[in-house]
Amino acid sequence: MISLISIFLVFLLLIQDLLLWILLKYHFQDYSKPIEEGSWPRISVLIPARNEAQYLPQCLKALEKLRYPPEKIEFIIGNDESTDQTEAIIKAWAGKEHNRVYVNVSPQKGNLMNGKANALVQLIQVAEGELFLFTDADCEVNPEWAREMVRAFTPEKGMVIGISRVKAKSFWERWQGMDWWLTLSMVKVASDLGQSLTGVGNNMLVSKEAYNSVGGFEALPFSVTEDFELGRAIWAKGYRPVHQVSLLSLALTKAENNVLDLLRQRKRWTQGAMGLPWFWKMALVMQLLFFPAIIYLVFQNFTFGLLLWAIKIFLQMNLMQYYAQKTKTRLPFIPLLFFEVYYAVISWSTIVYYFWPSKIKWKERNY
Known part of the structure; x- marks a missing residue:
């Protein structure tokens, strides 16, 4: 039963990433119009x-x-x-x-x-x-x-x-930027479908x-x-x-300079995301649940699990690269390849920190 649930979650996420890439590629809207x-x-x-x-x-x-x-x-x-x-x-x-x-x-x-x-x-x-x-x-x-x-x-x-791009030199900074590209690619797809997610x-x-x-x-x-x-x-x-x-x-x-500052930022953003419509919250939850599901499959069948994980990384890399290229930005291959490690760690750390009984600290103020 656990294997079936894991396979279902993984394939659902793969389909989601594939649809995001297709919609971004073939339904991309440029709203700029000439002004005298x-x-x-x-x-x-x-x-x-x-x-x-x-x-x-x-x-x-x-x-x-x-x-x-x-x-x-x-x-x-x-x-x-x-x-x-x-x-x-x-x-x-x-x-x-x-x-x-x-x-x-x-x-x-x-x-x-x-x-x-x-x-x-x-x-x-x-x-x-x-x-x-x-x-x-x-x-x-x-x-x-x-x-x-x-x-x-x-x-x-x-x-x-x-659109915003993180100024980056180190892997740590580049990964934050890639996380931003991934999130905003979803915002772009939703916007072009007539659904506004956020400011x-x-x-x-x-x-x-x-x-x-x-x-x-x-x-x-x-x-x-x-x-x-x-x-x-x-x-x-x-x-x-x-x-x-x-x-x-x-x-x-x-x-953000360090892990704690990043988690504070993501805790604040996560609180805002709680106001999204249920179907978009489910899309974010699928991104999160992918990691325990794929790790379970890797332990059950190493080759099959690793193949599915590689497909996800490939789709995700293409999605982010295509989106970034719309601003004439090319994402470096090595940080992009290992982004999945950063993404898994930060995603789950954010969830733990979100439920941690502490206030949100932002600009030297507590909320």
């Missing part, structure tokens, strides 16, 4: 920063290179109670141009929102754009980012999700109209994944967000 040069809408780029002095200079330097009409873009950067040099860096940068705005984020009264949502609310209060573009202070956007996100937007969408707070466009229609972050249930809650609320209002995957919509983000 004089027709660019006014946009607000919003970045909250809390103790980001290490990464903020690279982020701001990247913003300076954005190709967008200067009179149609504003940058609103918020200092969220930082204790390092973040405030000084933002003030110095904001003082150089008239379309750069510094906001000193005030602590909220009570715990209605997480810290980032509270900061974003205050940034949005002074924003004048028709469209809000969100990224993080530890990210670097490319010069065409704003234009590409706007080109992918139409009013009925309400939200456009971009992605480090690379996202939201129209002012869609944001106001849900009452803003203040009106959303408390969550440590405010981007997910916003995306879900916008979907419930009848908008149909999309995932624009291209080299031009790409932003670079940093990897």
